[in-house]
Amino acid sequence: xxxxFGVPGTPFCLIDELVxxxxxxxxxxxxxxxxxxxxxxxxxxxGQVAHLVVSHxxxxxxxxxxxxxGDITVEFCAQGILAERIRAAGAGLPAILSDIGVDTLLADGxxxxxxxxxxxxxxxxxxxxxxxxxxxxxDNFGNHTYAASARNFCPLMAxxxxxxxxxAEELLEQGEIEPDAVHTPGPFVDAVVHLPExxxxxxxxxx
Numbered sequence: 001x002x003x004x005f006g007v008p009g010t011p012f013c014l015i016d017e018l019v020x021x022x023x024x025x026x027x028x029x030x031x032x033x034x035x036x037x038x039x040x041x042x043x044x045x046x047g048q049v050a051h052l053v054v055s056h057x058x059x060x061x062x063x064x065x066x067x068x069x070g071d072i073t074v075e076f077c078a079q080g081i082l083a084e085r086i087r088a089a090g091a092g093l094p095a096i097l098s099d100i101g102v103d104t105l106l107a108d109g110x111x112x113x114x115x116x117x118x119x120x121x122x123x124x125x126x127x128x129x130x131x132x133x134x135x136x137x138x139d140n141f142g143n144h145t146y147a148a149s150a151r152n153f154c155p156l157m158a159x160x161x162x163x164x165x166x167x168a169e170e171l172l173e174q175g176e177i178e179p180d181a182v183h184t185p186g187p188f189v190d191a192v193v194h195l196p197e198x199x200x201x202x203x204x205x206x207x
Contacts (some may be wrong), residue, residue: 001086001131001157002030002040006059009150010039011134011167013195018132019046027051029086029126031079031153033063044072053126055079078106081123083156089125090159096123131161135184138168139175142189143182151183158184167193 004010034040057063097120111122138144171194
């Protein structure tokens with residue numbers, strides 16, 4: 001999982017490190033595929049992505065070309081349903097029910113049932129091995145805050161992945177973030193990367 005709502009919340013430095021490491025056949029779950037030459041597009045250009053789960057590709061013609069050529073597979077999901085499927089995984093639910101997309105391409109291959117007279121698609125919860133997240137502030141325990149629309153997907157993804165790595169613009173000591181300001185608490189986080197100190201290597205604070 002890769003956080004972000006367009007640019008806000010996208011962990012650009014962690015994506016660059018993933019490009020450097022070169023893992024292949026990745027399934028990437030993200031709201032969008034960023035724009036050409038930015039973020040997820042670097043993974044696509046490096047041939048590392050096999051499957052994308054997104055709400056749209058419209059800002060990235062390169063991703064559309066790869067999909068049309070059959071070089072990657074893409075699962076489209078309505079934006080709100082994508083967020084809810086991720087939230088469901090974080091809450092321990094196997095699936096959600098939604099009448100969005102019934103009798104459209106979005107429901108192809110999915111089971112449709114009737115509940116109280118309404119036809120609903122069974123949308124399976126989305127989890128991941130790793131979530132890469134961008135935060136405005138984090139402390140050395142992993143508590144962190146997001147800026148603006150970065151909160152649309154990042155908090156949900158932090159709950160739905162086995163390992164959570166956060167890149168933070170500002171690294172603070174535990175207790176320096178007011179409890180009411182914490183958007184994702186430290187127990188969900190496995191490692192914090194302090195962006196200002198990224199020179200020759202990542203400064204990773206492991207709990």
